[in-house]
Amino acid sequence: MLAGPLPRGARCAPALAIQAGFSAASARLGHAGAVRVLVVEDEKRLAAGLRKGLEAEGFAVDVALDGTDGLWFAREQAYDAIVLDIMLPGVNGYRVCSTLREEGNWTPILMLTAKNGDWDEAEALDTGADDYLTKPFSFVVLVARLRALIRRGTPERPAVLSADDLRLDPATRRVWRGDSEIELTAREASVLEYLLARVGQVVSKREVLNHVWDYDFEGDPNIVEVYVRRLRNKLDRPFGRASLETVRGAGYRLSADGA
Secondary structure: OOOOOOOOOOOOHHHHHHHHOOOHHHHHHOOOOOOEEEEEOOOHHHHHHHHHHHHHOOOEEEEEOOHHHHHHHHHHOOOOEEEEEOOOOOOOHHHHHHHHHHOOOOOOEEEEEOOOOHHHHHHHHHOOOOEEEEOOOOHHHHHHHHHHHHHHOOOOOOOOEEEOOEEEEOOOOEEEEOOEEEOOOHHHHHHHHHHHOOOOOEEOHHHHHHHHOOOOOOOOOOHHHHHHHHHHHHHHHHHOOOOEEEEOOOEEEEOOOOO
């Protein structure tokens, strides 16, 4: 596996197009009115089946057989949506997704995984995917999910959220207190993002669980307290602050002035 994403311009387009299987339909329909989809899938039979099925549904489809080629296509072409497998040679799907988001590419991404677990689904969403499907999946459902993503359109880059000198960029999950950058895990950043979006408001433990975890979460709800404590240890205590408050019997509040 590569240590990082392929630099821009590292491959020539004709060789990559032959390797990845540029579809004839894509060339014919590659105009402003076409609905263009990139499929990044290393299983050749599945990739060919997806291309054939999607073209039959009226999409213009390009196929990349590894993550490195998928990044090249996504950087060089404008797509309405990307179907992205997680387990890919070259660069895995998580890295492809996070790299595109860091570069400001907000094309809707539907992630595919052969794994069936909450952590894999959570990581897919945490890296910037818009939706996911677990293999084996229904092609009818995949098409419906794709159309739903395309109807929403490509979102604008999220604004930086802030409270006094505490800032978080939701796109890259980078966090700063003043001039100091602070490293957070994906889940810590998600909790902070939820609190920053509601600065000055009291949010309950259940609200945090429902938005950062999900409505079906069946674990210990005290997990929220664990993450709030971690955030205090990283964002407040080293800087002599007490901005993340516990409101007894109600929940948590992130103060606007960072005091």
